[in-house]
Amino acid sequence: MPTIHVTSHxxxxxxxxxxxxxxxxxxxxxDAYFATAPRVRSYILDDQGRxxxxxxxxxDGELLLDKKDLGRxxxxxSEIYVMQALSGG
Amino acid sequence: MTQDLFVSTRKGLFRFQRIGGKWQQTYVAFLGQPVTAFLADPRSGNWYAALNLGHFGAKLHRSTNQGATWDELAMPTLPKSDDKDAPSLNQIWALEAGGADQPGLVWAGSLPAALFRNDRNGDGAWQLVEGLWNLPDRAKWFGGGTDDTALHTICVDPRKSSRIVIAISCGGVWRSEDAGATWACRSRGLFAEYMPPDRREDPAIQDPHRIVQCRNKPDHFWCQHHNGIFYSTNDLETWQFAGPRFGFGVAVHPSDPARAWFVPAIKDELRVPQDGKFVAARTRDGGKTFESLSNGLPTGFGYDLILRHALDIAETGDTLAFGSTTGNLYVTEDQGDHWHAVTHHLPPVHAVRFAVNG
Structure with a gap:
């Protein structure tokens, strides 16, 4: 089965x-991840589900360039990593 | 009865209390997280804090035990749409309690501009106020200072809780007489010099940065508009221009509507104090004249900017506070005659708000 890793943030x-x-x-x-961890959904997806x-x-080490491509x-x-873009300040 | 001062900042929520004659920091929550709005509900005693976590979106938390613990609540959401460019809710920027006769009702205003209600002290789902969302004039609104349109002000009429006034940047001032079912624009008299001439007085595109309603004389409203200061003495039938001062915040005395406070700045390109001199402004005669208040404020150059929610007045009418984007927090206990710095070392301040303690 694919594995999801979520940022420690x-x-x-x-x-x-x-x-x-x-x-x-x-x-x-x-969706399978959110079924187990429902509180994470709103941190990863917006209220339109994007x-x-x-x-x-x-x-698998490749950045998803098209953020709308949830059908990928x-x-x-597969190893799926959910991270946040870096920020300063 | 004492007044506590809550300060929402880019990196957390802080509380200051007057102890032994000094304002002292006594509480911090959400350290490191941007707090965009705070409400201490005087009816339930609940505290509400809205966060904007940037990468991870806007969030809403509630404490039922004076900040000892917080629970994350369901967020308001915008209508689902298949349109790939459909708006999503980016921030809560206004939180207000309903009237004393509406226990459990909490209002929330957002970016993009929308109004939501929750009748269960924040439990369960929030309802979008569809009467506002479906206004045809909403198509004319546009962002001012933010990409999104912004509903930043909610005034619940102290005489009748179903009368609500909201203000939107840039979408004017609106009132509902029926708890949000229908709305009428209340921007008559506001004008925007910076717009093309034929749109200058268009009520639906005005940029009220902030409006406040006088508690004991609720026919009186003050507006710090992008284009200057406006005053309404007739329950928003009309607004009168009271001068071209730019700024964001405004506070009105709870019983004398002719007294109001502002923190002026240079508009648009600069957004810093005039001549680098950081002062507050006060009128005591309904905007006919303004005094510059500087006693206790920096005597040298100062470049503090006070955002729209970052100036507030306590219920007693004597104590005011403002916090700046450079992390300075000032308090006056004599209506602005003397100011003193509570701290110079906060994160950038988004909002200050007095709340009755006890």
Whole structure:
């Protein structure tokens, strides 16, 4: 199963450690993750269900460039990282 | 009865209390997180704090035990749409309690400009006030200072809780007589010099930075507009121009509506105090004349900017406070004759708000 890793910045709402999810797409993987960890949803998706603009998703080391591409296929052994863009100040 | 002072900043929520004759910091929460609005509900005793976490969106928290613990609440949401460019809620910028006869009702204003209500002290889902969201004039609104339109002010009429006034940058002043079902624009008399001539007085595109309503004389409102100061003495039938001072915040005395306070700045390109001299301004005659108040404020150059929610007056009418984007917090206890610095070392201040303690 694909595995989702969520940034430690969300440790106050996210489960500790990576989570395997049963899904074939990025959107499906996130939905499966949110089913277990519902509080994380609003931190990753906006109220229209889109990836937040400054949330970065890497799938197998590759940055997801099209933030709207929640239908992006993921492989059974994919590693999905949900990070935040860096900021200063 | 004492008045506590809550300061919402770019890096947390702070409380100051007057102890032993001095204002002292006694509480901090959400350290490191931007707090965009705060409400201490005088009916329930609940505290509400709105956060804008940037990457991770806007959030809303409530404490039912005076800040000992906080719970994250459901956020207001905008209507779902298949349009890929459909707006999403980016920030809560106004939180107000309903009237004494509306226990549990809390109002929230947002970016983009929308009004929400929750009738259960923040529990469960928030309801979008559709009467405002569906106004045809909403298509004319535009952002001012922010990309989004912004609903930053909610005034609940002390005489009748179903009468609500809101202000939007840039979308004018609006009133509902029926708790949000229908709305009428109340911008008559406001004008915007910076707009094309044929749009200068268009009520639906005015940029009221902040409006306040006098508690004991609620027919009286003050507006710090992008274009200057305006005063209404007739329950918003009309606004009268009271001078071209630019600024963001405004406070009105709770029982004498002719007294109001401002912190002027140079508009648009600069947004710093005039001549680098950091002063407050006060009128005691309904805007006919203004005094410059500087006793206790920096005598040298100062470049503090006071944002629209960062000037407030306590219910007693003598104590005011403002906080600046450079982290300075000033208090006066004699209506502005003398100011003193509480601290120079806060994060950039978004909002200050007095709340009755006990």
């Amino acid at each position: 969300l440790r106050h709402v996210a489960p500790a450690g990576p989570m395997p999810v049963d899904a074939a797409t990025l959107g499906g993987a996130l 990836l937040r603009r400054h949330v970065a998703v890497f799938i 296929r993921v492989a059974p052994n």
